[in-house]
Amino acid sequence: MLETQAIFLTDSQQKAESIEHRDKIRFNISKYDQTVDKGVKQYANLNLARERSKIIKWRAIEDLDQTLIRFESNFTKNGGKVIWAKDKDEALREIQKIVKAKKAKSIVKSKSMTTEEIELNHYLEKMGTEVFETDLGEFIVQLLGEKPYHIVTPAMHKSKDDVGKLFNERFGTPLNASAEELTLIARDILRDKYLNAEIGITGGNFIIADEGAIAITENEGNARLTTAYPKTHIAVIGIEKIVSNLKDIAHFWPLLATFGTGQKITAYNTLFFGPKKPDEIDGPEEMYVILLDNGRSDLLAKADMRESLYCIRCGACLNACPVYQNIGGHSYGTTYSGPIGSVISPHYKGMEEFKHLSFASSLCGNCTQVCPVKINIHELLMKNRKHAVNDGLSPMQEKWGIYFWKKTMLSRKLINLIPSKIKQFGFKLIFKNTWTKNRAELKFPKKSFNEQWKDRFK
Numbered sequence: 001m002l003e004t005q006a007i008f009l010t011d012s013q014q015k016a017e018s019i020e021h022r023d024k025i026r027f028n029i030s031k032y033d034q035t036v037d038k039g040v041k042q043y044a045n046l047n048l049a050r051e052r053s054k055i056i057k058w059r060a061i062e063d064l065d066q067t068l069i070r071f072e073s074n075f076t077k078n079g080g081k082v083i084w085a086k087d088k089d090e091a092l093r094e095i096q097k098i099v100k101a102k103k104a105k106s107i108v109k110s111k112s113m114t115t116e117e118i119e120l121n122h123y124l125e126k127m128g129t130e131v132f133e134t135d136l137g138e139f140i141v142q143l144l145g146e147k148p149y150h151i152v153t154p155a156m157h158k159s160k161d162d163v164g165k166l167f168n169e170r171f172g173t174p175l176n177a178s179a180e181e182l183t184l185i186a187r188d189i190l191r192d193k194y195l196n197a198e199i200g201i202t203g204g205n206f207i208i209a210d211e212g213a214i215a216i217t218e219n220e221g222n223a224r225l226t227t228a229y230p231k232t233h234i235a236v237i238g239i240e241k242i243v244s245n246l247k248d249i250a251h252f253w254p255l256l257a258t259f260g261t262g263q264k265i266t267a268y269n270t271l272f273f274g275p276k277k278p279d280e281i282d283g284p285e286e287m288y289v290i291l292l293d294n295g296r297s298d299l300l301a302k303a304d305m306r307e308s309l310y311c312i313r314c315g316a317c318l319n320a321c322p323v324y325q326n327i328g329g330h331s332y333g334t335t336y337s338g339p340i341g342s343v344i345s346p347h348y349k350g351m352e353e354f355k356h357l358s359f360a361s362s363l364c365g366n367c368t369q370v371c372p373v374k375i376n377i378h379e380l381l382m383k384n385r386k387h388a389v390n391d392g393l394s395p396m397q398e399k400w401g402i403y404f405w406k407k408t409m410l411s412r413k414l415i416n417l418i419p420s421k422i423k424q425f426g427f428k429l430i431f432k433n434t435w436t437k438n439r440a441e442l443k444f445p446k447k448s449f450n451e452q453w454k455d456r457f458k
């Protein structure tokens with residue numbers, strides 16, 4: 001068994017057995033469900049809005065080679081600089097060049113999963129640069145030395161009491177401080193960091209080709225501060241975040257808010273058209289957009305997997321997934337967890353090491369049902385399994401197992417060759433350490449279906 005799979009199995013078993021973990025996740029997801037139920041009411045025809053999303057993203061992704069070039073040309077005209085990064089190493093090298101050129105010692109960051117994907121904080125800290133996460137959830141997980149637990153709510157696995165305890169240890173706040181008091185402490189600490197940082201780093205929710213702009217959506221205003229004070233702004237964005245024009249943004253902003261947090265619209269929605277213009281009083285003097293590929297072209301090349309690139313990272317499929325609710329975000333061992341993470345991670349990080357994630361699904365289809373872009377997530381999980389088999393990555397044991405199973409199933413003589421009692425004993429033995437390890441013992445009828453049929457109609 002590969003190490004990644006062994007770690008996944010151990011971690012997920014531990015989490016699934018933790019009642020405390022389950023209680024916290026159920027509580028937080030139940031709050032999410034309640035707000036989403038209200039949020040979706042803003043749509044007269046939700047199904048039509050979801051269909052439209054899929055069509056918009058389909059068009060943008062099918063034309064990706066042209067839409068990205070259009071963005072580059074328009075963003076450059078706006079005074080910005082575009083950097084193409086084929087993988088994590090190239091993105092990090094380019095960021096390092098900018099950090100060195102600016103002699104930056106302090107960087108503020110707003111929430112961004114693409115920078116998690118390239119492990120940017122770790123890289124910058126190794127260079128001797130201080131990095132401060134400014135989103136409250138990210139700030140909490142950074143203090144804990146953890147990775148984000150969820151793509152929208154990074155500290156979903158922490159209760160208010162957990163955060164109170166953490167702030168008490170780190171900043172000496174009272175253990176019974178209210179949520180408002182804790183937020184104010186974080187705000188006070190971070191205000192200083194914005195003022196002193198040389199560079200602000202963000203992700204981006206959408207890349208807008210026709211206008212040469214990027215869109216960022218957030219609830220805390222920290223992305224605005226991250227981009228308003230420092231003289232340099234770097235945005236690291238996956239190439240699949242492309243849309244054609246501002247009309248598409250008018251469609252996606254409320255949709256992302258509704259499915260991400262249940263809001264009608266997120267509190268702060270900002271469009272960045274390059275660096276500050278001569279008549280503007282604030283904003284960065286220089287702005288870079290790093291267009292990150294890192295495996296996305298691999299998905300684009302596989303026509304049957306392509307729709308996974310339509311994802312707008314709302315997190316709805318994670319919240320709806322019974323597997324995610326039990327094993328939690330960290331067990332996946334990847335930046336993107338939950339159903340969509342299980343679809344894309346094997347392509348971003350290696351099919352061999354991460355193919356097991358496609359099997360960590362009940363295939364109930366809940367993820368597909370909630371996705372605002374109508375991605376057939378559960379079908380893509382099946383297709384990933386097929387890709388893994390076609391790539392010759394199934395273990396020998398499985399290959400022979402399937403071979404003999406197929407041979408037997410196609411022949412009534414072979415099925416009947418072994419008496420039912422021996423077959424049942426064999427099944428129990430095979431599943432002893434897997435299926436029945438945490439489940440009730442398998443129970444078989446005394447006679448097989450075939451034997452019962454013969455008895456009835458002899």
Ligand code: SF4
Pocket residue numbers: 259310311312313314315316317318340367370371372373374375377
């Ligand atoms: S796959 Fe769909 S539901 Fe899941 S995060 Fe992406 S857009 Fe949201």
